[in-house]
Amino acid sequence: MARKPIHAGVGDEGEANKERKGLWSPEEDERLFTQITYHGVSTWSSVAQLAGKILNFELVTDFWLRRSGKSCRLRWMNYLRPDLKKEPISKREEETIISLQRSLGNRWSAIAARMPGRTDNEIKNYWNSRIRKRRNAAGNKASRDGDSSTEPAPAEEDPTDAAPAPIPSRFPVFGCQLLDGAGGGISFAGSGSGESIQSTITQQNASDESEAEASGGGQSNMLHFLSFFDQDYYPADLLVDVPGAMDAWEII
DNA sequence: AAGACACGCAACCGCAAACAA
DNA sequence: ATTGTTTGCGGTTGCGTGTCT
Known part of the structure; x- marks a missing residue:
């Protein structure tokens, strides 16, 4: 291919x-x-x-x-997806993967469904690149030692225990700017984990709703502008206008 | 310094199931 | 019931990068 x-x-x-x-x-x-x-x-x-x-x-x-x-x-x-974990798979998660793979087989989506924040692809890759290799190595060693057991070898040192979780280098770094029609607004920047983006928007949403209620409770005509931009690639003043952006509040 | 090699991971493909017309 | 479309899954590929020689 x-x-x-x-x-x-x-x-x-x-x-x-x-x-x-x-x-x-x-x-x-x-x-x-x-x-x-x-x-x-x-x-x-x-x-x-x-x-x-x-x-x-x-x-x-x-x-x-x-x-x-x-x-x-x-x-x-x-x-x-905003709910994805960005940190490396921990030792505990590795044990979960091994256990679930043993009971479910290579049904990666089923395994992923039991591990919030992890994707089937991620688990599959992890399995193929590390655990299977480790098991094979253990199997080879066992056969050399005259032991036919193919139980997974105990995990060696866990790199995630030693270092803080890095943000993957390829993950885009988003910024967000939110302005209201009167020229006021907020802005923030963060990694694209989405959680920060979502939480900030949600907070703004909550205050927005209370403002709307305070001013009569009806649909606000206030214009909002919301943009996500990659800070590595776009100038900070890039602003995207979003017609119907108020609808977005309902989604989050 | 440069080439070879190994590894991790993103993304592709083919297939099957689910769904719609 | 049939056909076409969309979605989801698992297997696989190959690029980018780090390490070794």
Whole structure:
């Protein structure tokens, strides 16, 4: 199987109607994240189409995310989802994986379902790269020693015990700026773990609701602007206008 | 310093199940 | 009941990076 090694850019006119493959660029991540955060998922194929660039109150459809729905789903599930744990798998989790694999077999999605914040892909990769190897090594050693047992070897030192969990280098770092129509607003920046983003938005939402109630309790006409941008790639003053952004509050 | 090698992980593919028309 | 579409899953590939020689 041949996979293109390069970042799949966005807005590449030469490849205008081709479906993109390969690594996701931060810009694509931003669009997908924003799309799903605002509008949720009806079907994954529609997510890919709707995640166009939103600019100056217009949906610029020639910047559609040219990804398959399948690819969007995979990216969201394995990487962008806010509830994902970003720290390395701990010793305790490794024991859980071993135990669940023993009872469930290679049903990685079933195993992942029992491990909040972990994805099937992550668990599968972990199993294939470390545990299976360790078991094989233990098996080989046992056979050399005349012992046919293939029980997993006890885990060696756990790197996660020693060092604080690093943020994966490839994970996009999002910033967010929220402004109201009167020019006031808040902004924050953080890693794309999503938790910080979500909690901040939720807090703002709560205060927003109370403000709305205080001013009559009806639908506020106040304009809100919300943007997620990758601080490594975009200038901090990039601002994306989101028509109907108030709807997004209902999602979170 | 540079090439070889090993490893981790993101993302692809094919297939099957679920669902809609 | 049939057909087409979408989603979800597991296996696999190959790039990027760190380590070794």
